[in-house]
Amino acid sequence: MRKKTLITICTLLLTFLLVPVTSQAVEATGSTRTKKTKSVATVKTVFVAAGHQRRGISSRERLAPGSSSRKAKLTSGTSGVSTHIPEYKTNLAIAKAVRKELEKRGYRVVMLRTTNNCPLSNQQRTKKANKSGADIHVCIHCNAAGRGATGPLVCVPASSRYVGKKIYKKSRLLGRLLLSNTAKAVKKKSHGTLRSNYYTTINWAKIPTVILECGFMSNPREDRQLNSKSYQKKLARGISDGIDKYFSKSE
Ligand SMILES: [Zn+2]
Structure with a gap:
């Protein structure tokens, strides 16, 4: 015995x-991709931030740590030229589709907002992402330019000036992979990469952070697509493919 x-x-x-x-x-x-096979230690967390909210906040805040420049705390965003849907609603719908797809693939997702009421400035939003325990921060937006403008665009830091070398490099990699995979998923040519140190959202980042403009709401056809469930699902799959590739390359 x-x-x-x-x-x-x-x-x-x-x-x-x-x-x-x-x-x-x-x-x-x-x-491995599924929830069942991921061990607790290797589960990655993604902070998904739907851009804007019901109203903008016009008072100003510091553009970047150590910078004397100031910018509006939160802009109100654009709206669909055909659907007349405000961007903050479209962003939230896409962000929710992204959460669904990422969770299906075994990621942990932290949402900045799940309603259209989120009166936080861009700086506060990024600080929330920094503290969330997430590995990366993806901001979902939609763009506006001419009626003919089309395709996703990504905004990344232009240099390591505010975010430091590590976050700069990882944000650039994340941006590149998000852009190519999103464009592929929706069968559009990408609108390119905007490298700038003029985004409060990016400048305060302590984890890799990018802004993804999913498409143009100033283009009537793309506006309707961006607001359709099927296109939002395609975007979510493309974004998740980019995130999968990012983690397989950056680790
Ligand atoms: Zn926006």
């Missing part, structure tokens, strides 16, 4: 010791 008990204890101990190692080994091959 004693011997049997000892064997049982040893088996249990061995199982306990082996399980985390085995699941990490599986994860390291990059072959």
Whole structure:
């Protein structure tokens, strides 16, 4: 009896010791995507921020740490030229589709907002992302220019001046992968990359942060697409593909 008990204890101990190692080994091959197979230690967290809210905030705040320039705390965003839907609603719908897709793939998702009431400035939003425990911060927006403008565009830091070298490099990688995979998923040519140190949202980042402009609400056709469930799903898949590739490259 004693011997049997000892064997049982040893088996249990061995199982306990082996399980985390085995699941990490599986994860390291990059072959797992589903919730079931991801071990707790390797689950990545994505902070998904739907841009804007019901109203802008016109008072000003510091553009970047150590900078004397100031910018409006929050702009009100654009609206659809055809649908007349305000951008903050479209952004939220896309952000929710992204959350659904990422969770399906085993990610943990923290949402900046789940309603259209979020009276935080851009700086406060980024500070919330920094403190959330997330690995990356993806801001969802929609763009406006001419009626003919089309395709996704990504905004990334122009230099390491405010964010430091590590966040600069990782944000640029994340931006590149989000842009190419999103464009591919919606079968559009990308509108390119905007490199700028003039985004409060990016300048205060302490985790890799990018702004993704999913398409142009000033283009009647693209406006209707951006506000359709099926296109939002395609965007969500493209964004998630980009995030999958980012984590397989950056780790
Ligand atoms: Zn916007």
